[in-house]
Structures are given as structure tokens and as C-alpha cells.
Amino acid sequence: MPELPEVETTVRGLERVLKGRRIMRVEARRADLRRSFPPDLGQRLTGATVVGLGRRAKYGLIDTDRGDTMVFHLGMSGSWRIDHATLEKHDHLLLETDEGKRLALNDPRRFGSVDLIPTADLGDWPPFKALGPEPLDMTADDLKHRLSGRSAAIKLLLLDQRVIAGLGNIYVCEALYRAGIHPKRSAGSVSLDRLDRLVSEIHDVLAEAIAAGGSTLRDFASPDGELGYFSKEFAVYDREGQPCGHGGTVKRIVQGGRSTFYCPQCQH
Numbered sequence: 001m002p003e004l005p006e007v008e009t010t011v012r013g014l015e016r017v018l019k020g021r022r023i024m025r026v027e028a029r030r031a032d033l034r035r036s037f038p039p040d041l042g043q044r045l046t047g048a049t050v051v052g053l054g055r056r057a058k059y060g061l062i063d064t065d066r067g068d069t070m071v072f073h074l075g076m077s078g079s080w081r082i083d084h085a086t087l088e089k090h091d092h093l094l095l096e097t098d099e100g101k102r103l104a105l106n107d108p109r110r111f112g113s114v115d116l117i118p119t120a121d122l123g124d125w126p127p128f129k130a131l132g133p134e135p136l137d138m139t140a141d142d143l144k145h146r147l148s149g150r151s152a153a154i155k156l157l158l159l160d161q162r163v164i165a166g167l168g169n170i171y172v173c174e175a176l177y178r179a180g181i182h183p184k185r186s187a188g189s190v191s192l193d194r195l196d197r198l199v200s201e202i203h204d205v206l207a208e209a210i211a212a213g214g215s216t217l218r219d220f221a222s223p224d225g226e227l228g229y230f231s232k233e234f235a236v237y238d239r240e241g242q243p244c245g246h247g248g249t250v251k252r253i254v255q256g257g258r259s260t261f262y263c264p265q266c267q268h
Contacts, residue, residue, distance in 0.1 A: 002074040003168035004058060004135070005209035010080055011053050011060045017082055017101045018050045018062065025096035033092060033107055034075060038116040044068055045095075045116070056122075057131055057165035069119045075111030080104065131165035136203060138164060140196035147187040147195075154190060155183035156256050167202070170237050171209065173261045175201045177236045177244070182267040183253075183260045208233065236261040 002010070026042040038044075048064035055061060062070040072078075081091065081104045091104035093114060105114070117125050133142060146163050147154070157163050158172045176183050178201040181194060190198070212233070235245055239261060240252040248265030 002058070002078065003170055004055075004166040005171070005206055005212075007055050007058050007060055007074065007166075008210050009213050010074065011055050013082070014060070014062070014080060014103070015053045017099075017103070018097065019053060020050065021097040021099055021101070022047065022049045023064075023095055024098050025094070027094040028092070029094065030092050033078075033110045034073075034113045037093070037114055041070075041114070041116055045070065056128060057134070057161060058168070059127075061122075063119055067119050069117050069122055071113075071115045071117055071122075071125075072105065073113045075107055075109060075113065077109045078105065078107040078112035081106055131161055132163045133165065135164050135167050136206060138199055138202070140192055140199045143195050143199055144192050147190065150187045152187055153184045153255060154181060154187040155260055157187045159256070159258070169258050169260075170234075171202070171205050173237045174205045174235060177262060177267060178205065180267055182264075183255065183262050185268075236263060 023045050024047070026045045028037045028041060031037065044066065045064065045068070048066045048068070050062055051065050052063040053061060054063070056071075058073060060072045060074075062072070064070070081088075083102055084091070084104055087094075087104065088106060090106050090108040090110075092107055092110070093105040095103040097103075105112070115125075122128055132146065143164075147157060150157060155172060155176060158167050158176075159169065173183070175198060179194065179198040181190060181198060236250045238259075239250045242250050244250050244263040244266060246263070246266050248263035250261055250263055253260050253262075
């Protein structure tokens with residue numbers, strides 16, 4: 001699944017061709033993805049000018065001068081393609097700008113979504129209202145407060161979007177390894193000093209992944225078609241049985257139905 005760095009990479013790619021441009025054509029080539037496209041999507045977007053792009057958790061945001069924000073989620077396999085020569089089977093939403101740029105939201109598994117929300121109402125939109133703070137804005141004190149008294153495993157709580165918005169399995173595994181924290185450790189028992197290191201590692205691993213264009217796993221590519229290369233830097237993720245780089249051996253367990261990769265020698 002595309003995670004925060006992949007979505008951030010996507011938004012930055014879209015910004016280069018959408019910001020300041022007028023949307024001249026909108027075509028939904030099917031009725032739905034994970035849920036139905038807004039019935040008035042074409043009416044509200046056609047002729048609108050894109051005034052800004054952003055990201056909230058794993059959602060991309062496209063703001064228009066009509067006070068609307070198109071909110072997209074890439075689901076399991078979604079990506080945007082720019083200036084495609086031909087349409088593909090799974091190009092489900094098409095946009096064309098006044099500059100002649102053509103964009104296609106491609107989603108083979110159709111677990112993604114597109115919503116159109118009044119920009120002023122985004123904070124109260126149910127999927128956003130329940131979200132925790134962004135990980136890049138999180139401090140150790142914030143995290144300590146949110147984990148206080150919690151006995152659940154820290155790995156599970158870091159994946160809880162109500163605690164931190166946007167962290168996914170890959171980067172939680174990598175950050176916990178870098179911080180030397182065992183993924184099954186009770187979240188409320190982690191000291192402030194260790195959380196300070198963890199927050200720093202979360203910031204670093206996300207920044208490095210964004211700079212590398214994300215992590216290409218199966219289907220993900222940025223809008224210009226370039227693949228992300230951070231996957232080449234994984235220390236533990238998807239490396240079961242391999243050396244971790246510090247003398248230990250990577251192991252895999254299952255937590256909350258998700259694979260956790262860690263080093264028992266390095267993480268306590």
C-alpha cells in the first residue's frame with residue numbers, strides 16, 4: 001500500500017503540472033472505486049483553477065478556486081499517470097488542464113477513493129476528524145502523552161491513525177529498528193528519552209524516503225513514472241532471515257494481522 005512518502009511524492013509530482021492550471025475536462029470512466037465518485041465531480045471541477053496541493057495522512061489534497069478540495073486516496077495500488085500516450089484498462093478518472101496536460105488516476109484493485117469536500121469543512125470531514133497529528137509534526141512529549149497508560153504493543157499504536165496520522169507498516173518497522181525499540185514492547189512503558197529517539201528516527205526515515213521518491217512495492221510509481229528507491233535502503237522490512245547490519249538476524253512476527261520485521265538482538 002502506498003504510504004505517507006509515496007503520497008507526498010505523488011502530491012509533489014502533481015503540483016508541477018496542476019498548480020495554477022485550469023481543469024478543462026473531467027471524465028470518470030466508471031461509477032466508483034472503493035466507493036462512488038461524487039455525482040457532481042465533473043460539474044464542480046470543470047473550469048476550476050487549482051490553487052494548491054497538499055497531503056493529510058495518506059490522503060492527497062487538490063484545492064480549487066471554487067472552495068472545493070478533491071481528496072484522493074491511492075488505496076492498495078493506485079497511482080497517477082501524467083501525459084499518457086494511451087489509456088489503460090484501470091485508468092478510472094481522467095483530468096485535462098488548460099495547458100493540455102492529461103492525468104489519469106490508475107487503480108487496478110480499486111481500493112482507492114475520490115471525494116470532493118468544501119475546503120472550509122475538511123477539518124470536520126469524518127475521515128479527517130478522527131486522525132491524530134502528522135508524524136512530521138510530532139514531538140516526543142506529544143507521543144508520550146498519547147501513549148501514556150497504554151499497554152498495547154508500541155508497533156500497533158504507531159499504526160493507529162488516531163494516535164499518529166499517516167504512519168504505515170514499512171516505516172514503523174524501520175523507525176523502531178533504528179530506535180532500538182522492540183515492536184512488542186508495551187507502549188506506555190517506553191521512556192521519554194527513548195521516545196525522543198524514536199520520533200527523531202520517524203522524522204528521518206520519512207524524510208529519506210520522500211527524498212528517494214518513496215518505496216516501490218509491487219505497483220507504486222510517482223506521476224512521472226519514476227520508481228521509488230528507498231526500498232533498497234530497508235534495514236529490516238521484508239528481510240526475514242537476513243543480517244540486519246549490526247550483527248543480528250532479522251525476524252518476522254505477525255501483529256494485528258500485519259507482518260512485523262525486527263532484530264531481536266538490536267531491539268529491546
